[in-house]
Amino acid sequence: xxxxxxxxxxxxxxxxxxxxxxxxxxxxxxxxxxxxxxxxxxxxxxxxxxxxxxxxxxxxxxxxxxxxxxxxxxxxxxxxxxxxxxxxxxxxxxxxxxxxxxxxxxxxxxxxxxxxxxxxxxxxxxxxxxxxxxxxxxxxxxxxxxxxxxxxxxxxxxxxxxxxxxxxxxxxxxxxxxxxxxxxxxxxxxxxxxxxxxxxxxxxxxxxxxxxxxxxxxxxxxxxxxxxxxxxxxxxxxxxxxxxxxxxxxxxxxxxxxxxxxxxxxxxxxxxxxxxxxxxxxxxxxxxxxxxxxxxxxxxxxxxxxxxxxxxxxxxxxxxxxxxxxxxxxxxxxxxxxxxxxxxxxxxxxxxxxxxxxxxxxxxxxxxxxxxxxxxxxxxxxxxxxxxxxx
Amino acid sequence: xxxxxxxxxxxxxxxxxxxxxxxxxxxxxxxxxxxxxxxxxxxxxxxxxxxxxxxxxxxxxxxxxxxxxxxxxxxxxxxxxxxxxxxxxxxxxxxxxxxxxxxxxxxxxxxxxxxxxxxxxxxxxxxxxxxxxxxxxxxxxxxxxxxxxxxxxxxxxxxxxxxxxxxxxxxxxxxxxxxxxxxxxxxxxxxxxxxxxxxxxxxxxxxxxxxxxxxxxxxxxxxxxxxxxxxxxxxxxxxxxxxxxxxxxxxxxxxxxxxxxxxxxxxxxxxxxxxxxxxxxxxxxxxxxxxxxxxxxxxxxxxxxxxxxxxxxxxxxxxxxxxxxxxxxxxxxxxxxxxxxxxxxxxxxxxxxxxxxxxxxxxxxxxxxxxxxxxxxxxxxxxxxxxxxx
Numbered sequence: 001x002x003x004x005x006x007x008x009x010x011x012x013x014x015x016x017x018x019x020x021x022x023x024x025x026x027x028x029x030x031x032x033x034x035x036x037x038x039x040x041x042x043x044x045x046x047x048x049x050x051x052x053x054x055x056x057x058x059x060x061x062x063x064x065x066x067x068x069x070x071x072x073x074x075x076x077x078x079x080x081x082x083x084x085x086x087x088x089x090x091x092x093x094x095x096x097x098x099x100x101x102x103x104x105x106x107x108x109x110x111x112x113x114x115x116x117x118x119x120x121x122x123x124x125x126x127x128x129x130x131x132x133x134x135x136x137x138x139x140x141x142x143x144x145x146x147x148x149x150x151x152x153x154x155x156x157x158x159x160x161x162x163x164x165x166x167x168x169x170x171x172x173x174x175x176x177x178x179x180x181x182x183x184x185x186x187x188x189x190x191x192x193x194x195x196x197x198x199x200x201x202x203x204x205x206x207x208x209x210x211x212x213x214x215x216x217x218x219x220x221x222x223x224x225x226x227x228x229x230x231x232x233x234x235x236x237x238x239x240x241x242x243x244x245x246x247x248x249x250x251x252x253x254x255x256x257x258x259x260x261x262x263x264x265x266x267x268x269x270x271x272x273x274x275x276x277x278x279x280x281x282x283x284x285x286x287x288x289x290x291x292x293x294x295x296x297x298x299x300x301x302x303x304x305x306x307x308x309x310x311x312x313x314x315x316x317x318x319x320x321x322x323x324x325x326x327x328x329x330x331x332x333x334x335x336x337x338x339x340x341x342x343x344x345x346x347x348x349x350x351x352x353x354x355x356x357x358x359x360x361x362x363x364x365x366x367x368x369x370x371x372x373x374x375x376x377x378x379x380x381x382x383x384x385x386x387x388x389x390x391x
Numbered sequence: 392x393x394x395x396x397x398x399x400x401x402x403x404x405x406x407x408x409x410x411x412x413x414x415x416x417x418x419x420x421x422x423x424x425x426x427x428x429x430x431x432x433x434x435x436x437x438x439x440x441x442x443x444x445x446x447x448x449x450x451x452x453x454x455x456x457x458x459x460x461x462x463x464x465x466x467x468x469x470x471x472x473x474x475x476x477x478x479x480x481x482x483x484x485x486x487x488x489x490x491x492x493x494x495x496x497x498x499x500x501x502x503x504x505x506x507x508x509x510x511x512x513x514x515x516x517x518x519x520x521x522x523x524x525x526x527x528x529x530x531x532x533x534x535x536x537x538x539x540x541x542x543x544x545x546x547x548x549x550x551x552x553x554x555x556x557x558x559x560x561x562x563x564x565x566x567x568x569x570x571x572x573x574x575x576x577x578x579x580x581x582x583x584x585x586x587x588x589x590x591x592x593x594x595x596x597x598x599x600x601x602x603x604x605x606x607x608x609x610x611x612x613x614x615x616x617x618x619x620x621x622x623x624x625x626x627x628x629x630x631x632x633x634x635x636x637x638x639x640x641x642x643x644x645x646x647x648x649x650x651x652x653x654x655x656x657x658x659x660x661x662x663x664x665x666x667x668x669x670x671x672x673x674x675x676x677x678x679x680x681x682x683x684x685x686x687x688x689x690x691x692x693x694x695x696x697x698x699x700x701x702x703x704x705x706x707x708x709x710x711x712x713x714x715x716x717x718x719x720x721x722x723x724x725x726x727x728x729x730x731x732x733x734x735x736x737x738x739x740x741x742x743x744x745x746x747x748x749x750x751x752x753x754x755x756x757x758x759x760x761x762x763x764x765x766x767x768x769x770x771x772x773x774x775x776x777x778x779x780x781x
Binding site: 240378380 | 402428461485486487546604606607610705706723725727729736737740745
């Protein structure tokens with residue numbers, strides 16, 4: 001008997017929606033939301049309305065994708081984020097359906113049955129979603145699933161995949177576990193799967209809507225969205241937090257919170273001097289925000305950590321300082337750039353003072369080293385000369 | 392050492408600060424020293440004394456009535472002088488301080504004081520000319536008064552050290568384009584450093600605390616515009632390296648890597664460190680040490696531009712020009728780029744005092760005209776000097 005709740009192979013997404021009783025209105029409002037979200041990055045030219053209609057048409061005709069969702073070396077935070085995106089019935093449906101074939105966290109089967117499900121799913125063309133990094137050091141012993149290393153699992157799953165989407169910073173480049181000194185040799189999916197482009201949905205974790213929008217795009221178009229230089233979907237990561245930040249006005253005015261509890265912080269002024277990495281971070285946080293558009297870190301009074309940028313754990317730290325400190329070798333003192341700079345200028349002025357003093361002394365000594373006076377006739381020296389002449 | 396064989400124009404007489412005794416005036420002492428010279432003298436010391444005294448007094452008011460030349464044993468000469476139109480005459484004795492003090496029958500205290508003082512002050516080859524005066528008395532029992540002494544030194548100087556304009560050639564070193572670029576860059580770097588400091592430092596930044604303004608926006612705008620101008624200046628300078636006809640400005644002038652230059656580099660460094668007192672080799676343009684410093688600061692400037700534009704590119708990663716800087720952001724991370732950008736500013740700020748000091752020093756102490764040439768474009772070169780790049 002046909003399970004009416006399930007998205008069958010021969011069904012389109014529109015059929016499924018009708019069977020599940022999702023109204024046309026709900027569906028179109030979802031498409032409108034996705035169009036606004038995907039269009040927010042300015043990637044698609046033309047009217048958003050027209051694009052929402054196009055999306056609706058394409059999505060209705062979408063066929064059920066086979067999806068394998070791997071979880072490798074990671075903390076499950078990305079999937080937690082994704083689960084919280086189920087704000088509309090359509091979104092819920094998309095997530096319910098696509099995560100069906102294989103996912104360690106959400107699937108019903110376990111043990112042999114789970115391995116069997118994976119083997120079946122990856123034998124056919126499918127969409128591969130990956131959470132977590134791949135540890136390569138020591139033969140990959142630091143993450144094994146069913147007795148196979150993460151690298152092995154990933155390579156097998158990717159062999160027949162139509163597209164590979166790396167979700168989260170771990171899958172993009174290794175995130176925290178890849179931070180120096182990277183004890184497990186963790187790398188991202190793109191470092192293992194080199195024969196095709198990998199979509200990187202960046203962030204630690206990524207905003208749920210960014211993940212679902214990427215999947216929606218794939219469902220509707222059957223291909224991955226346009227990417228930026230780091231393989232991130234342009235519609236989400238083509239915008240800088242700083243440019244759309246609600247605190248931007250106080251940045252432009254030069255109003256900065258110096259501490260988390262000072263007057264400027266209470267007035268909601270810019271957090272740049274508390275280490276906010278918004279000016280260097282490309283992410284849709286300031287437009288989509290988190291938890292159904294409730295808030296995001298900067299809005300809530302916490303500086304951006306720059307988690308969508310590569311190696312943010314190495315390069316965006318210290319998180320609560322505007323600039324990294326410099327460790328003075330041998331002493332181990334961490335100094336700021338300005339301390340070092342002021343010291344350098346003081347040293348150069350001192351060197352100038354010392355050198356000019358030395359110049360004066362050297363000139364003085366050179367003058368003192370000049371020969372004695374020649375014989376002076378007025379002091380009777382002529383006499384000696386005359387006597388010598390006589391001799 | 393025979394002073395009498397030396398041509399007159401090579402003898403330089405230097406008079407020290409006159410030291411009058413018993414509350415006398417320097418002016419009177421100088422006058423007495425000058426009047427004590429024989430009429431029509433050709434002795435360079437006498438001429439120097441006469442010339443010094445005539446600056447203060449009109450010597451034509453005095454006439455010499457008698458002169459006893461320097462007697463070898465007594466080591467003093469005596470002149471008899473009177474003011475024109477008066478009958479009153481005066482005797483003036485000049486000679487070694489010892490001899491003059493003996494003549495004065497000075498008391499022990501004066502002698503001790505005069506001799507000790509003269510000995511202590513007679514450094515750097517100076518010698519003391521003692522002077523005494525007396526009212527003329529018959530039978531030679533005049534009572535002499537010790538007036539004081541004047542330090543005198545005679546040295547020989549080659550005439551090549553004259554400062555006559557005819558001994559110099561004016562050489563054009565820097566084109567006006569280069570000088571404009573230099574001073575434009577100075578201005579831009581100062582503006583960039585100031586706005587950069589104001590933007591980036593909690594010590595220097597002061598925004599408004601209430602209401603809204605565009606304080607930081609204006610700073611940033613100024614910084615970015617100055618940055619674009621500095622980029623233009625850099626492009627023009629780099630173009631000039633290959634297009635300029637002036638050989639001091641072409642690219643090979645930036646790299647003093649010839650063996651001779653490297654040898655000279657050691658000498659210049661030794662000279663700057665006071666390890667070597669002979670003059671280092673002369674250069675019309677930059678000496679090797681200067682040139683290495685300037686080439687390095689060019690590199691630092693390019694690094695400042697590159698890091699600056701890489702940071703600026705975050706604002707528009709797809710910009711037709713800025714897109715070529717974006718890859719740099721991913722190389723080290725934006726935060727370390729910011730750090731480098733700020734440290735580079737401090738390199739410039741530390742460079743400026745040293746650069747200004749050494750340029751002024753090159754003009755005043757070494758007389759190489761580095762400072763004047765970046766203003767006027769040229770410098771005076773002494774004829775006959777061997778220039779390494781001449």
